[in-house]
Amino acid sequence: MKRLVIIAVIGAALLAAGVGVAIAIAATTGGSGGSNGSRATVSVKHLAGVGTVLVDKKGRALYKNDQEHGGNVLCTGTCISFWKPLIVATTPTASSSLPGKLAVVRRADGRRQVTYNAKPLYTFTLDKPGKVTGDGFNDAFGRHKFTWHVVHPTAVGNSSPTTTGGTTKTNTYTYPGY
Numbered sequence: 001m002k003r004l005v006i007i008a009v010i011g012a013a014l015l016a017a018g019v020g021v022a023i024a025i026a027a028t029t030g031g032s033g034g035s036n037g038s039r040a041t042v043s044v045k046h047l048a049g050v051g052t053v054l055v056d057k058k059g060r061a062l063y064k065n066d067q068e069h070g071g072n073v074l075c076t077g078t079c080i081s082f083w084k085p086l087i088v089a090t091t092p093t094a095s096s097s098l099p100g101k102l103a104v105v106r107r108a109d110g111r112r113q114v115t116y117n118a119k120p121l122y123t124f125t126l127d128k129p130g131k132v133t134g135d136g137f138n139d140a141f142g143r144h145k146f147t148w149h150v151v152h153p154t155a156v157g158n159s160s161p162t163t164t165g166g167t168t169k170t171n172t173y174t175y176p177g178y
Contacts, residue, residue: 039057039093040057040093040094040095040098041056041057041086041088041092041093041094041102041114042054042055042056042062042086042092042093042094042095042098042102042114042116042121043055043056043057043094043095043097043098044095044097044098044153045059045130047061047130047131047132048130049132050132050135050150051152052152052153053132053150053151053152053153054098054116054121054150054151054152054153055129056086056123058129059129059130060123060124060127060128060129061123061124061127061131061132061134061135061150061151062086062116062121062122062123062150062151063083063121063122063123063124063134063135063148063149063150063151064116064119064120064121064122064148064149064151065083065122065146065147065148065149066146066147066149067144067145067146067147068119068120069118069119070118071105071115071118073085073105073107073108073113073120074144074146075120075122075141075144075146076107076108076141076142077141077142078141078142079139079141079142079144079146081125082124082125082126082139083122083123083124083125083134083146083148084122084123084124084125085107085111085113085120085121085122086113086114086121086122086123087111087112087113087114088104088112088113088114089112091104092104092114097153098153099153099154100116100117100153100154101116101117101118102114102115102116103115103118105120116151117154119151121151122148124137124148132150134148134150135148135149135150136148136149
C-alpha cells in the first residue's frame, strides 16, 4: 500500500510538471506558435495608431533608424540595451504577406542581425506586443544620434534596376563580414 502511495505521488508530480511546462510554452508563444500566429522571423500586422507594420515572432513592432544603411551597424554598446537587434542563427523567414527583402548583416560581435530592404531591424525595450512607443524617437549613444521609425512594409525599391543615360544600373549592398 505504501508503495502505491509513493507511485501515485510521483505520478501526480510528473503530471503537474508537464502541465506547468505546457502552460509556460503557451504563455511564451501566445498559444499558437507566436502571438501573430506565424513562425516567421518577420511578419506583417496591423497595430492601432500606426497601421500596418513589421513585427517579430512575439508580435513586437520592428524599428529602423535613419542613420544606418548599406550594412553599416551603428547601434552598439548602450544603444542595444534600449534598441534590441533582431538576431537570427539561420536565414530569416518572412510571412507570405511581406513584400521587400529580408537579409542579414553581421554585427561586430559576430551575431547575425536581420535587415529589411538593407536596413537593420530592432525592437524597442519599452514596447509590448501590439503596442508602439518608439516611433519618431530621437536619442544619442556615443557619437551617434538616431531617429527611430516603426517599419512599414514596402517593396524593395532601392535594389531594383534604375536607368541612367540609357544604361541600366543595379544598386548592390555589401554587408561587412557576411
